Amino acid sequence: MGEYGPGAFGMPGPYCHNGPVTRASLDKQPHEVASMFDDVAERYDLTNDVLSLGQDRRWRKEVTKAVDARPAQKILDLAAGTATSSLPFARSGAYVVPCDFSLGMLQVGKKRHPWLPLTAGDATRLPFKDDTFDAVTISFGLRNVQDTDTALRELYRVTKPGGRVVICEFSHPTWAPFRTVYTEYLMRALPPVARTVSSNPDAYVYLAESIRAWPDQPALAERLRKAGWSKVAYRNLSGGIVALHRGFKDSVGSAT
Secondary structure, three states: OOOOOOOEOOOOOOOOOOOOOOOOOOOOOHHHHHHHHHHHHHHHHHHHHHHOOOHHHHHHHHHHHHHOOOOOOEEEEEOOOOOHHHHHHHHOOOEEEEEEOOHHHHHHHHHHOOOOOOEEOEOOEOOOOOOOEEEEEEEOOHHHOOOHHHHHHHHHHHEEEEEEEEEEEEOOOOOHHHHHHHHHHHHHHHHHHHHHHOOOOHHHHHHHHHHHHOOOHHHHHHHHHHOOOEEEEEEEEHHHOEEEEEEEOOOOOOOO
8 A cells, every 4th residue: 555645534645546447456456456445435335235235234233342442442443434334433432533545435434424533544554653542443454455464563553552453354154055155146146236236346346356365264363463463363243254353452561
């Protein structure tokens, strides 16, 4: 990433756009991913609702429970898109910072939720000081970061000692017959359905491919541990279509 300089949404900064890009490739070049999400921003929330058969609402409720935001806590909602995912944290009384690297998403989010401090930021170079947030969370966005391990270390860096991370991401269904059906849905049914509701259906071909190529639950848990997180655990939602991973940053003086 690196298209956007640090700072709150609306601040001037460099933006790289090398011609029209309809979908990203699996090497996840940052300008391609950003451009792709810019293209789908207006109807992104509606499209997700349709493609997940409404399950995305349940998944986000589980994220809210896992983050367990409290009044006056500081929460970083990374890959927040249009900031829909940030609203439950704000309602809890926490100070939530929705952060994304797609200016198109942030523009839509700012129109819908002008009171939120939407911030342009790169997951591999977050524009925040060390030990800033009580909790950090990212839903359905880590898969789109070019360097996953660097992003996990950055999330660790900006979390306060004793703080927590919650990651919600597509994963691998645990029951083999269902996994086969699910993979067929992703590669065959998802793009045609996206064509009827999305402003850029080709983007959902990339999303299907990226889901299929993503590490399974134990592999992501191990990457969290290597990034410094402790007490790492995960649980499956919808039979493993989605997994919630959680970890903690040890308090000062604790063993790592």
